[in-house]
Amino acid sequence: MLLGKSACVLTRRACTSRAVVTVRRYCCQKSPQKLRVTEALSSQELGANIKIKGWVRSIRSQKELLFLHVNDGSSLQSLQVVASSELNVRGLTYGSAVEISGDLVKSPHKKQNVELQATHIQVVGECNPVDFPFKIKERHGLEYIRQFPHLRCRTNTFSSLLRIRSEATSAIQSFFKENNFVHIHTPVITSNDCEGAGELFQVEPAGREESPDEENTGFFDVPAFLTVSGQLHLEVMAGAFPRVYTFGPTFRAENSQSRRHLAEFYMVEAEISFTQSLEDLMMVMENLFKSATECVLARCPEDVELFHKYVAPGTRESLDVMLKNRFKVITYTEAIDILNCSSQNFAFKTEWGCDLQTEHEKYLVKHCGNMPLFVINYPYDLKPFYARDNEDQPCHTAAAVDLLVPGVGELCGGTLREERLELLRARLAHAGLEDAYQWYLELRKFGSVPHGGFGMGFERYLQCILGVENIKDVIPFPRFSHSCVL
């Protein structure tokens, strides 16, 4: 809307002052003390005039009194509000958004210390309880709420999950920071195919008319994929820093709708320079798991309890055992022996040289006391080109380690990396990859150091500590084959 020059000067002035008033208005407002629900719940200031904002999680009307529970997402607990029936304004229903002021008083009930005696209730956003998919006083299952990705954060279970996920993220970052790791943002778009095996997503500008030229080169002049791992990029950094890590989304175009797989999931990956020892890697993995878990248990006790009480009873006890004891270590060869001595019938072969399947991993974990278990020194031929050769023919192994945990199976996987130029060159040449990985060979040409690292699936970590069976229930917006909602 363009106005003529002179008209515009006038209206402009008018607009300017009005707009500024709109903005300034709010900072001059006098109001009761604004508190988050969690702050109100732990407040010692009885009698204080406060204001809370949140969503109605329960509503009960008696003759003269109205009882509400209001939650604002700051904690699992809601604040009980008591009001005269006269304040029962239109639109005040389960699910509606409200602003309530009043006085914080001691609660006569044992369940809570304080409650809010409301003097003013305002409904800022109505919620038709008939259309709203969640019903008052019903405990909806994870599978049911999963159908509403834009609304499921409004349930107790999923808002607890999101607070836990946020704390776990922070705990993992703190662990690495305290241990002097430099945080590196490894790229999502890459021209590498790290494992040479993953099902990759390819990236191209949308809606491009393909011309013969572009068909060959594309936006980046080379085929570009979504990363399956930040490892190779971390290895670049391992040539200049003692310890680096990354924590971000990774991708697999696996056509699976299993409870264990997502097309987009989060990985924590670390790379440590100047190490020749799987022990070093195992120590970091074990400390990471324990430190992050202790932190989450301490910071979100109620949210975690919800899962341990209603979703997966028994998980807490099992977790306490894991935290108190050292993780066990066995070799791949010992693992194969254990499997072969077992009376269980496995669907997959358990011969030396075959990869361990989830059924094997779960058996091994149980066999070893339902404790996290490191399996080390896998057959050389099972591991990708970057795994360090143990040079231990005839049973030829690579310096690789997996961490298996109860309920989940493989949680972490790591290797020492082949830092010896000639061995690496020979293996890449054998795989026909020498040209593509010239830059990777150069890392070994200029001041190469023995190094190693590992990756931990963040969703699997959350599944393990919470006892959640389906990986789709521990990520805000799950992406998998046939599903990319929102």
Place this chain on the structure above:
Amino acid sequence: MLLGKSACVLTRRACTSRAVVTVRRYCCQKSPQKLRVTEALSSQELGANIKIKGWVRSIRSQKELLFLHVNDGSSLQSLQVVASSELNVRGLTYGSAVEISGDLVKSPHKKQNVELQATHIQVVGECNPVDFPFKIKERHGLEYIRQFPHLRCRTNTFSSLLRIRSEATSAIQSFFKENNFVHIHTPVITSNDCEGAGELFQVEPAGREESPDEENTGFFDVPAFLTVSGQLHLEVMAGAFPRVYTFGPTFRAENSQSRRHLAEFYMVEAEISFTQSLEDLMMVMENLFKSATECVLARCPEDVELFHKYVAPGTRESLDVMLKNRFKVITYTEAIDILNCSSQNFAFKTEWGCDLQTEHEKYLVKHCGNMPLFVINYPYDLKPFYARDNEDQPCHTAAAVDLLVPGVGELCGGTLREERLELLRARLAHAGLEDAYQWYLELRKFGSVPHGGFGMGFERYLQCILGVENIKDVIPFPRFSHSCVL
């Protein structure tokens, strides 16, 4: 390599014990105290027998003595090593990786407190100085080192940048955590096109033979893109939490090789519930900028000084002014007035209703004392469907705010979101988007709250505080049109 059953049992046993020995060996080793270079530099334990590991950054040989500087990435500073010439082993060159043990002694030189008197030097990775692209004692420009994405972390400038980036990441996360924001991992792959305007990347499994069926539906059954913003997903969360944020990669398929654009860049995005005020958003933006910057200056003084001394002199003084003063606020309409009163010839029009271009933004920042500047209340027609209508005809504006900063122009952009169902529905219908955004309308149907948020370009933030001109120099692995290296 599969062996016959009986052969395998024998070799398996042999492998098992050997493998365990390999792993355990290292934890029994007695050795001098292992220190990172930064720990050695600040150590008070003169005479201590220590071991450091790192890369040779300088080497100078005198008749009987050898002087090295060794850096391990733990800080910008290197440790001076003094050794007898006899320790000048083969392969000890600039760029090589070394392990050195010896005694930490007081340094006779003023530049450092301590130095290492070496008793043992081992070259663990050689480096041919002729092939290595960085040369001893040369200060390589940012443009030169950018050619070697796999090696540039080995230069002082880029390793400083990476330490600063890591600290800035941590400072931003701490800011949000301290202010009770829940960290949400918004998805990279999305079926939304948030702004309806961005150049999108599309995602499909690689190497799929397109069948007529798949052409229509694809892996996810719907077209899937790389996210341009996590805003809409954060708005989902704003229906259950008071404050949420996300910090991750976002994507634009812009065919630009400018110093300001990347195809993959990092965004910090925040969403605040129960706010009707741009002031609230501006306060968070200003506090975020100041808090993160003060943190980075305090934690990486030497790394930051390198940039302020050699890359962009004057930046520190300008930064100190920004940190000490309140950011200014003007309306878009005032901004247009200022531009029209200026004597500068702009390439783009400065009429009410036209978007502000970088040249305008930079002029406004200079005009307002070279200080960060909020511009608020932009023309309604310039803003996307979700921006809240100020209902201030005839000069119709939306409740939007941009933060402009010296050297960069736009650093942050935010809006109050249209929380009123009928206004939002009308605008979406007008744009033909009502069906696609049914879920977004539902957020307003069930307990809608006034809310708003903003995004900050993380690379632009780093450019601003460090004075780095080219955005490719503040990200580990830059992706842009015609370039996706590694």
